[in-house]
Amino acid sequence: MDTRLPPNVQPIAEGAHARAIGLPKDSCPYPANSPERKAWLEGYDGTPSEDGPDSPMADA
Numbered sequence: 001m002d003t004r005l006p007p008n009v010q011p012i013a014e015g016a017h018a019r020a021i022g023l024p025k026d027s028c029p030y031p032a033n034s035p036e037r038k039a040w041l042e043g044y045d046g047t048p049s050e051d052g053p054d055s056p057m058a059d060a
Helices: 010-020 035-045
Strands: none
Touching: 010 035
16 A cells, blocks of 8 residues: 555645644745755745635525
């Protein structure tokens, strides 16, 4: 069984972990303007960088 994270999830998890252990935001190891850097920063901040509008809730 493959237990590795998908490539696009790993930088998010790394960014969240970095914040949890107290590393500064500028400790991101990925190059500027890379998708990995964007994902790492999303993980660090805890929010997606492009947060779309909320969808209306369906009636239950």
